[in-house]
Amino acid sequence: MNKKEERIKELKEKIKNYNEYYYGENQSLISDLEYDKLLEELEILEGKHPQYRMFDSPTLQVGSSLSNTKFKKIKHKKPMLSLSNSYNINEIDNFIKRIEKNIYRERNYGEKLSYILEVKLDGLSISVIYKDGELVQAVTRGDGKIGEDVTENIMQIKSIPHFLNEKLDLEVRGEVVLPLSKFEQINRERLDNGEEVFANPRNAASGTLRQLDAKIVKKRELDCYFYFLVDPLKYNLNSHEEVLAFIKSKGLKITNIGEKITTVEELDERIKYWGEERTKLDYETDGMVIKVNEIKFWDLLGNTTKSPRWAIAYKFPAKQVSTKLLDITWQVGRTGKVTPVAELEEVEVSGSRVKRASLHNFDEILRKDIKIGDRVFIEKAAEIIPQVVKPIKEMRTGDEKEIIPPTKCPVCHSNLEKEEGLVDLKCTNRHCRAKTQGKIEYFVSRDGMNIIGFGQKIVEKFLELGLIKNITDIYDLKNHREKIENLDKMGEKSVDNIINSIEESKNRDYSKVLYSLGIPEVGKFLANLLAEKTKNIDILMNMKKEQLLEINGVGEKVANSIYDFFRNEENIAMINKLKNIGINFSLGNESKIEENIFENKTFLATGKLEHFSRNEIKEEIEKFGGKNLSAVSKKLDFLIVGEAAGSKLQKAKEIPSIKIITEEEFFQMVKEKNKK
Known part of the structure; x- marks a missing residue:
């Protein structure tokens, strides 16, 4: 057996195994992207070496073999x-060019083709x-x-009716x-x-x-959306657009996302639009489906062994993927909380x-039950923070290692403690450098004092060089300009930019100042509430626990945290220094910033x-009334260009109405417009 034949055999066995788990056991051993790459490799190899393609190849099959099914087997009509x-x-x-070449040039059809763009549901067909x-x-x-x-x-x-609103014979397909x-x-x-x-x-x-107990199915409240009708011409339906309307009219549920599109440019733009908007939906989507709208062309275009040639799915960048857990490191936050971080x-x-x-x-x-050496699934929580979902235990080899929690702080080597009733390990050293760094990063953050350009790496560097040792030192940095x-x-x-932003931060809203102090249990909402109720920090600092509890939204845990924070000598000293620097600690003294300058x-x-980060600049734009676009078009006013800008920059240069600016020029725009 040569290397090509061996690789084909290996790929077939891997893919079949993944299929059995995915379709038979409802478990994913790898991500969709990884699976598709393996399948694509097998298709390419079999295409070059057809003598090794057998009838049981996964490239010729759809789904699983149903060898372990607990349910009665039924043959599909179609x-x-x-x-x-x-x-x-x-x-x-x-894909569009191939279809239009087939329809227009080779078949001599003169009418304009259209397409329907739908969200691709990630469920069970x-x-x-x-x-x-x-x-x-x-x-x-x-x-x-x-x-x-x-x-x-x-x-x-519940969303699948037992009876239609009309006595019809029909077969509809959808996604649970x-x-x-x-x-x-x-x-x-x-x-x-x-x-x-x-x-x-x-x-x-x-x-x-696939539960044998139907009561479990009812309890979990599944949903279903339909998107396909078998034999649509039987009902005098000539387009997929008409099919969707017909399905809905019979009392069946559809996503209501079925956009009719006629140009490639519009298709590209709408795919990018839904790439962002999909996060607002209450169901999982992993891509968009593009279908030829005119049903009469479906038979003409035909199918492959597995797929129709008149439709294709565009898959969004993988939200959940598998990778190997190499090690665990331990990270110390501003409160001393020690958090495990997966190194992948x-x-x-x-x-x-x-x-x-x-x-x-x-x-x-x-x-x-996570171990070092595990294959794990990771995903981005709310599309921002990567987190480990679970280990893939079926892929363990026996070489995996147990994870042992630390007993000493990984930064200052002080003892770690676990507070009674809590799960977190905490560093006991109040002067731990990691705590200091965390407090400074929190203070300068966008939701806090919003000091632009003062990111994590800058904080690390300034601490390392001794330019700052605490929060109040930030306001002395203008003396270290050289x-x-x-x-x-x-x-x-x-x-x-940094020095100007530091000076501007003195006039931040009182609520933002409260938030930036890092009072445990006090987030943005509570900071706003406390600012409204207390009007200035002196009143807040002198409030008793009983008075704090009278504020609607403040519970016992929060009241204790606020009270204790303002009884700490270091915190009092910091606040007094910030007062002397000129920080705004009262409601009504905020600088007047034009909120809709964009x-x-x-x-x-x-x-x-x-x-x-990309999300941060979007939020900054929206904060001042601007709108973010996902693609370059004539609707775009400003393209902000960073390092290694690619095709978007080239395309923008071709549209005279678009102004191309740097990050520094964006800062200047904000600064100048706020002066007006």
Whole structure:
């Protein structure tokens, strides 16, 4: 057996194993992206060496073999095909070009083609059959030709009617999903009961629908959206747009996201739009589906063994991927809390490279049974913070190692303690450098004093050089200008921005000042509430616990925390120094900032920014009334360009109305407009 044949055999065995777990056990051993890459490699190898492609190849199959099913097997009247996947927007453009070449040039059709863009639901595909308007059968996709009869369980889903509003015979297909709000609730309950959590809503939906006890299905409150009608021409429907309206008119649920599109440019723009908007939906989506709208062309374009040629799926950057847990490091925060951080084999998730992820606390490591060397799933919580979801225990080799919690602070080596009734380990040294750094980063953060350009690396550098030792030293940095300018990547303009922003911070709202002090248990909402109720910090500092408890929204734990904070001598000394510096500690003395200086203006950032993350600059733009766009078009007013800007910059140069600015110029715009 040569190397090519060996690799084909290896890929076939791996993919079949993953399929059995995914379809049969409702478990994902790898991410969709990793799976698609393996399948693509197998397709390429089999294409080059067709003599090694056998009838049982995963490239010729849809779904699983149903070898371990607990349900009755049912043959589909019409095969349930899967969609071809693309992770590159250029491949979508090529898909459109291939179709239009086929229709226009080779078939000589003169009419303009249109397409329907829909969200791609990440759940379990289902085919539901109605006879004389009554639901009589529901079948899973299975291997595409034969599925499982799950009629009784489907009957438990409230959004699937048992009777249509018209006595019709029809077969509709859709996706059973678990709403995200329900998914979170179920996982919380499973944790409380000591059960293993579901890795994602898709696995939860699939596992639920395959329960032999229909009561469990009813309790978990699954949902279903329909998107396909078998034999639409039978009902005099000539377009997919008409099909969706027809399905809805019969009392069946659709997503109501089915946009008719005629140009590649509009398609690209709408895909990017939904890439951001999908986070507002209460169901999991992993991409967009593009279908030829005119049904008469479907048969003409035909199908491959697995997929229709008239439709394709664009997959968003993977939200959840698997990678190897290499080690655990321990991070110390501003309160002394010691948090485990997963050190990972670098992997791409939600469009960015990730090699570290949160594990929250040691109790969570024990609860999830995570070990060093595990293959783990990671995802971005709220699309921002990477976190470890769970280990893939089925892939353990026996070489994995238990994780041992530290007994000493990893920064100052002082003893660690666990407060009674709490799960977190804490450093006992009040002068721990990590605590100091955390407090300073919190103080200068966007939600706090919003000192622009004062990020984590700058704080680390200033502490290392002794330029600052505490929060109040920030306001003395203007006297160390020469030293700062000599630092790497700190030119004159950057130093100007930091020093100017430090001076401007003296006039921040009283509520922001309260938040920036880092009073335990006091977040943005409570800081606003306390500012409104107390009017100035002297009143707040002298309030008794009983008075604090009279404020609606302040409980005993919060009242104790606030009271204790203002009885700490170091905190009192810090506040007095900040008062002398000129920080605003009362309501009504805030500087008047024009909140809508960017009203009716649109922005887009590209390349690597020095002072902002991509989300931070979007928030800054929106704070001043501007609007963020996801793509370069004639609707764009400003393109903010960072290092290594690529195609967006080139495209913007071709549109004269777009003003291309640097990050420094954006700072200047904010500064100048706020002076007016």
